[in-house]
Amino acid sequence: MEAGFEPIGPRRAFEGAVEQIAQRIRHGDLGEGDRLPSERQLAEAMRISRPTLREAVKVLSKAGVLEVHPGATGGIFVASGYVPIELLRQQSDVRLAEVAGVLEARRLLEPQVARFAAENASEADFERMQMTIEAHKQMLRSGEVLEREDRFLQLDMQFHVRMAEATGNATVVGLMRSLLRRLEIGRDLALRQPPIPEWVVDIHERTLAALRSCDDAAIAAVMDEHLGGMERAWEQETGRKLRLLG
Known part of the structure; x- marks a missing residue:
C-alpha cells in the first residue's frame, strides 16, 4: 500500500501529507474501514x-476522515470515504485565475483518455465505473443529493478516475488524477451552480455505453457533451471565454 504514496517537498510537507491521503480517499483508492500503512511506512514513503x-493525521482525524486505534492490532484507519472539499481547498494552491487553464487542459486530454480506455478496458474496469453510477443512483433514490452535494461530486470525480485507470497506463492515470484534483478545487472556487443529478447519472451511463461500444463517433459525442456542461457553466459564471479547439 505504501508504494502508492509519494515523496513530498520540504516547504509544504504538512499540507502535502494531508492532501495526498485525502485525495487517495476521494479517488476511491482507500475506502471506509481500510487500514493505512504504519506511521513509519507512510512517513518514509x-x-x-x-x-x-x-499532525496531518490529526487534522484528518478531526475532520472525521481518519481514526487512530491504539494497541498492537490498531493503526490508522479510514473512518469515512467522504472527504469535505473545504479540507482540500485549505491545502490547495489552485487559484481562480488558473481554473480556465485546467478546463482547457481537460478538453485536450480526456476525450483521448476515453478512446484509449475503450480500446483497453477489461470487464472489471467497466464494472468499477458502473459501481460509481449505482452509488449516484442510490443517492438519488434516498434524496440525499442536496444535503450531500460534495459527496455526489466526489463520486462524479471517481467515475473519471476509473475511466483513466481503464487505459492501463500509469502515466495517463497520474495525469488525470492531477488534473481532476485541480478541477474539483477549481469547480468549488468558481461555480456556484449545483450539479444536475439526473443529468450526471444519464451522461455517465451514456459515457460507459459508448466506451463499451468502442465507437469513436459515439465516444467523441458523449465526451463533448460531458465536458461542455462545466465549460459553459464556467463561461457563464465568469464572463470569460475558454480557448477550446473547434
Whole structure:
C-alpha cells in the first residue's frame, strides 16, 4: 500500500501529507474501514518526519476522515470515504485565475483518455465505473443529493478516475488524477451552480455505453457533451471565454 504514496517537498510537507491521503480517499483508492500503512511506512514513503505525519493525521482525524486505534492490532484507519472539499481547498494552491487553464487542459486530454480506455478496458474496469453510477443512483433514490452535494461530486470525480485507470497506463492515470484534483478545487472556487443529478447519472451511463461500444463517433459525442456542461457553466459564471479547439 505504501508504494502508492509519494515523496513530498520540504516547504509544504504538512499540507502535502494531508492532501495526498485525502485525495487517495476521494479517488476511491482507500475506502471506509481500510487500514493505512504504519506511521513509519507512510512517513518514509512521503519522505517526511513522523511528527509531521502525525499532525496531518490529526487534522484528518478531526475532520472525521481518519481514526487512530491504539494497541498492537490498531493503526490508522479510514473512518469515512467522504472527504469535505473545504479540507482540500485549505491545502490547495489552485487559484481562480488558473481554473480556465485546467478546463482547457481537460478538453485536450480526456476525450483521448476515453478512446484509449475503450480500446483497453477489461470487464472489471467497466464494472468499477458502473459501481460509481449505482452509488449516484442510490443517492438519488434516498434524496440525499442536496444535503450531500460534495459527496455526489466526489463520486462524479471517481467515475473519471476509473475511466483513466481503464487505459492501463500509469502515466495517463497520474495525469488525470492531477488534473481532476485541480478541477474539483477549481469547480468549488468558481461555480456556484449545483450539479444536475439526473443529468450526471444519464451522461455517465451514456459515457460507459459508448466506451463499451468502442465507437469513436459515439465516444467523441458523449465526451463533448460531458465536458461542455462545466465549460459553459464556467463561461457563464465568469464572463470569460475558454480557448477550446473547434
